[in-house]
Amino acid sequence: MVDAPLLALHGISRSFGAGPVLDGLSLSISAGERRGLIGPNGAGKTTLINLITGKLRPDSGRVLYRGLDITDLPPHRRARLGIGRSFQILSLFGEASVGENIRGALLAKHGIGTTVARRLSSLEPIFAESEQIAALAGLLPFLGERVDTLPYGLQRRLDIALVTAQEPELVILDEPAAGLSAAETRDLIDLLEAIIRGCTLILVEHDMDVVYALSDRITVLDYGCVLTEGTPAEVNADPAVRRVYLGEETG
């Protein structure tokens, strides 16, 4: 019971039109684990994330979170249960300031998201908390800046900050290093090391340096199935992985 997984997927299948994207996939992630998820394009990584976060429902199979069957829960309920995610394409509110973005992310956590009438004093903790989060993400100097005026690297940091603002137990990041320069990527690794300490992580990423730096274990997907799973060293040495994935990168 101690080692009951935080997240367990049982026999997940999901098709879009022509054929299955995920084919009877099972996966189990323990609390505190950092799991890298890699695989060639079309292996089903984003579909898998969407099934965990509730954007999609599986054709068959169950999704269990803390032993609770969440297969049919809508996304916002899963978010409130502690599943936070970032999107492959940045989904920030560009016309608002950095502070407004963070405070918006905090509202739902505090249960005052859409109440029209609420005393303003109830917002004070949110302002304080948003500054802490901004400080942690290195965004404090930009709190009042419009998001769409910030360089891309800082926008990515804000994206991570919004996910962690809700203090999720499970953090799911979909290609957080996409579009970053080498220097920005190193900064991102440092930020993630600091900010997601204690969280369980699922990381989908093409940049293998990021995957190796942040993952305890790596799952390799291919054609909607788990090709293999192991420590970074094991996966790196696996000939099948080198053929379908790592080989593809160098070739």
Added chain:
Amino acid sequence: MSHHLASLMVAGGLDALTYSSLAFLIASGLTVVFGMLGFLNVAHTSFYMLAGYIGFSIASRTGSFWLALLLAPPVTVALGLAAERLLFRRLYAAGHTPQLLLTIGLAYVIAETTKMIWGDDSLALAPPTGLGGHVVILGATLPVYHLFVIVITMALVGLLALLIGWTRLGMVVRAAAIHPQMVDALGFKLSAVHTFVFLVGLYLAAVAGVVMAPMLGIYPGMADDALVQSFIVVVAGGLGSLPGAFVVAGLLGLVQGFGSVFLSDYALYFPFVVLAGVLLVRPLGLFGRGGA
């Protein structure tokens, strides 16, 4: 002569404002629901018509226009909520063709049902006592009721702008219009936001339906008339753009208001001239954004 012109300008201006106000009230729900949910609701103006008929029944039973204005919109919104829950919601992700088929069908059902209940003839609703008279401004004789329509519309639009622009609920609505998936991921109930937006849009159209009645009467074709006008507002304004709808409703009001004063024979065509003119210059509408 200049006095005459001044009075014509005032009369035309008031007509323009009245017309634009109502055009905006009706079209705003259509454009926002399309923008946020991608849902094309042809039955939108059927609810506007329904509100007019329900308002007529309330007013003729109770003798009070005010009661009709107070009660008919919520009743209409309740019917709209039923339609959203039972029908529309199933097709939010289904694409435009099924949505068009469903809502055109619903528009027919509502049109025939209203004819069965209220008959084929045009019904008249008297303006409330005190608002039935005229005032003379700069030599122009103006119906007091038109002024009332402008005031109530501006009040509603102002309230809406406050709600959307200055409350947390409005903030979530704006956020949901930009990145719905992020709003979901942050733990806000997106489907509730969508229902709310849908109902607010219906409420505005329903108010327009009741308020319109003393000016143009209530008649079986009013849903179709309003639908054509609303689509012009929505398309020329840019699909999903509330500011766009506001500007185009204003433009339509101007050409209708002054057109009917100076070139009344051709007034019927003016909205289409506006539509064609806008689309020639900006094919996606005034505030339209490409892609989806």
